[in-house]
Amino acid sequence: MRVLVAEDDAVSRTILQRAVQKLGHEVLAAEDGGRAWDLYCANPDVDVVISDWMMPGVDGLELCRRVRAEERGDDRGYTYFIFLTALGDREHLLQGLEAGADDYLSKPLDRDELEMRLTSALRVTDLHRRLAFQNRELEELNRMLFEQSRADPLTLLGNRLRLREDLEVLHGRAKRYGHNYAVVLCDLDHFKAYNDHYGHLAGDDALRRVAQAISTGLRGGDAAYRYGGEEFLLVLPEQDVGMAAEIADRLRRSVEALGIPHEANAPGGVVTISAGVAVLAGSGDADDLLREADAALYEAKEAGRNTVRARGGETDGG
Numbered sequence: 001m002r003v004l005v006a007e008d009d010a011v012s013r014t015i016l017q018r019a020v021q022k023l024g025h026e027v028l029a030a031e032d033g034g035r036a037w038d039l040y041c042a043n044p045d046v047d048v049v050i051s052d053w054m055m056p057g058v059d060g061l062e063l064c065r066r067v068r069a070e071e072r073g074d075d076r077g078y079t080y081f082i083f084l085t086a087l088g089d090r091e092h093l094l095q096g097l098e099a100g101a102d103d104y105l106s107k108p109l110d111r112d113e114l115e116m117r118l119t120s121a122l123r124v125t126d127l128h129r130r131l132a133f134q135n136r137e138l139e140e141l142n143r144m145l146f147e148q149s150r151a152d153p154l155t156l157l158g159n160r161l162r163l164r165e166d167l168e169v170l171h172g173r174a175k176r177y178g179h180n181y182a183v184v185l186c187d188l189d190h191f192k193a194y195n196d197h198y199g200h201l202a203g204d205d206a207l208r209r210v211a212q213a214i215s216t217g218l219r220g221g222d223a224a225y226r227y228g229g230e231e232f233l234l235v236l237p238e239q240d241v242g243m244a245a246e247i248a249d250r251l252r253r254s255v256e257a258l259g260i261p262h263e264a265n266a267p268g269g270v271v272t273i274s275a276g277v278a279v280l281a282g283s284g285d286a287d288d289l290l291r292e293a294d295a296a297l298y299e300a301k302e303a304g305r306n307t308v309r310a311r312g313g314e315t316d317g318g
Helices: 010-022 033-042 060-072 087-099 111-148 160-177 191-198 200-216 241-257 286-302
Strands: 002-006 026-030 048-052 080-085 103-106 181-188 223-226 231-237 273-279 308-310 313-315
Touching: 002 010, 002 033, 010 026, 010 048, 010 111, 026 033, 033 048, 033 060, 048 060, 048 111, 060 080, 060 087, 080 087, 080 111, 103 111, 160 223, 160 231, 160 286, 181 191, 181 200, 181 241, 181 286, 191 200, 200 223, 200 231, 200 241, 231 241, 241 273, 241 308, 273 286, 286 308
Parallel strands: 002 026, 002 048, 048 080, 080 103, 273 308
Antiparallel strands: 181 231, 181 273, 223 231, 308 313
């Protein structure tokens, strides 16, 4: 272990330092509480502090309080704190324990007692390290589960749960700060016929490739979600109808350029998407916006597919 010794008496400090070293531990020595605090802050791997009570400047009680406060605000491991006490200091023990001390050593120093205290310190700090490691693993597992529960397993895009959460945040900003955002609802053209002809495994692969083309074509800050079986929804913050339609049409061309064969999708014979664009109106909500995008998508399909329709504008493919 790494042990920090804080003792203002030079002789006592030297005796304690050598005794700790003979027990096989590394020692940092400080002549007062202020220096001990500086050493503690500069050495995050300190396992044990052995501190005298009465020291000039920062005394042992204040040093103990600072150590405990630093642990609460930092991810460094638990520090085992031991007070050095003379017989006349016994009435201070309860006060020291209330400040966060773990144990005490009586003066003059007894080396067997020191060994017992450091053995206890090793067990306690080792336990805290194992608990901290387990907590980090649990936090990481919880984070992974959180992310997995909000991702579509096939396309790795956000799912409906993530979409709903993100829309609530965006809509809150829109109401509070007057921000606007657009949504684009995309649908693979004649996808049932694709699955019937090529099989569902090929259909899954086509969905993955289309999702990748869409997600890589977005700007930073935009987001893509799997909305349904062969439907994708894009959320484009701070976009008007014209710009959102341009982005949607660029993504439409990217999907067409993949050249995924689709015999039932005339005239090009490749997988394509149709898209409907809508922009948040001043008094509308997220559900109204999605209904507008769905209506625009229906218009795109009625217009012959592989096209973009937007409320207030349109962009045709081909």
